[in-house]
Amino acid sequence: MSNQGFGKVAVLFGGTSAEREVSLKSGTAVLTALRGAGVDAHAFDPAERPLEDLQREGFKLAFIALHGRGGEDGSVQGALDLLGIPYTGSAILASALAMDKWRTKLVWQGAGLPVADFVMLDEHSDFSAVEARLGLPIFVKPANEGSSIGISKVKTAGGLKAAYEEAAKYDKLVMAERFLGGGEFTIGILGTDANAIALPPIRIVPATEFYDYEAKYLRDDTEYRIPSGLPAEAEHEIQALALRAYRVIGGRGWGRVDVMLDAAGKPHCLEINTAPGMTDHSLVPMAAKAAGIGFPQLVVRLLEDARRA
Numbered sequence: 001m002s003n004q005g006f007g008k009v010a011v012l013f014g015g016t017s018a019e020r021e022v023s024l025k026s027g028t029a030v031l032t033a034l035r036g037a038g039v040d041a042h043a044f045d046p047a048e049r050p051l052e053d054l055q056r057e058g059f060k061l062a063f064i065a066l067h068g069r070g071g072e073d074g075s076v077q078g079a080l081d082l083l084g085i086p087y088t089g090s091a092i093l094a095s096a097l098a099m100d101k102w103r104t105k106l107v108w109q110g111a112g113l114p115v116a117d118f119v120m121l122d123e124h125s126d127f128s129a130v131e132a133r134l135g136l137p138i139f140v141k142p143a144n145e146g147s148s149i150g151i152s153k154v155k156t157a158g159g160l161k162a163a164y165e166e167a168a169k170y171d172k173l174v175m176a177e178r179f180l181g182g183g184e185f186t187i188g189i190l191g192t193d194a195n196a197i198a199l200p201p202i203r204i205v206p207a208t209e210f211y212d213y214e215a216k217y218l219r220d221d222t223e224y225r226i227p228s229g230l231p232a233e234a235e236h237e238i239q240a241l242a243l244r245a246y247r248v249i250g251g252r253g254w255g256r257v258d259v260m261l262d263a264a265g266k267p268h269c270l271e272i273n274t275a276p277g278m279t280d281h282s283l284v285p286m287a288a289k290a291a292g293i294g295f296p297q298l299v300v301r302l303l304e305d306a307r308r309a
Helices: 020-036 052-058 075-083 093-097 102-109 127-136 162-169 213-217 232-250 282-291 295-308
Strands: 008-012 040-044 061-064 118-121 140-144 152-154 172-180 185-192 202-205 224-225 253-262 267-273
Touching: 008 020, 020 040, 020 295, 040 102, 052 075, 052 253, 061 075, 061 295, 075 093, 093 102, 102 118, 102 232, 102 253, 102 267, 118 162, 118 253, 127 140, 127 172, 140 162, 152 162, 162 172, 185 282, 202 282, 232 253, 232 267, 253 282, 282 295
Parallel strands: 008 040, 008 061
Antiparallel strands: 118 172, 140 152, 140 172, 185 202, 185 253, 202 224, 253 267
């Protein structure tokens, strides 16, 4: 079937989350690529138009390039299900679960997957005791935000409370997580269930203190190493772990799993993204390119998966 056979396609981007600006960049790139591939694709910003317009205007498929709440937390997925419009990426349950870093870790732990030690914080937490348990440095993050929004790295004793207060501006669920110093890797996933494949791992080496919003989207000195520099056996191990993590939460279509190594080189699941970025700094397109899949081919492939879902 030709690319025109998709029918009228909506590229959903923008939205109202804290990640709106990133979503606008992702959606613009996707829209340009789909149109270049001959797809009848149209921009659609849910912050500006009701989703019911998708049905009224005859859209047949939706490419979700929304990030953050309202876009990758199961909300828009549920609305599209009710409208009867197939869409890219994971369905309601996996989307909602992956958005919540705390509950994702609980599910992974229950399935026997390794995760870094963590503590959930609130205003009544014994911050000194948490520092003693996890050791320094400690990462503190909102459980339901992406793009490293609200995240901080606590390096000195007594600093945890201030980091909690910063993260709590974005979410009532705040997580303190043990630092693992063996390197950060990300693994893109394409496909569903037994057909899912892991793309080449990317090692992330930020020039900043950690891989924060600036390092992700604004700087040009963050290193993305493909090949990762790991021995082949270690690469295969983290790819297999990422696939397990993706399948356990019910990932569909595509996603990206972040993995940290400890000082001994043992991998631990960090988090999963079911609507990864598609900007010029984004990691899944980078890994796909290393696997011989160009950007236009990637976005068309994701649409094909959505049509079959």
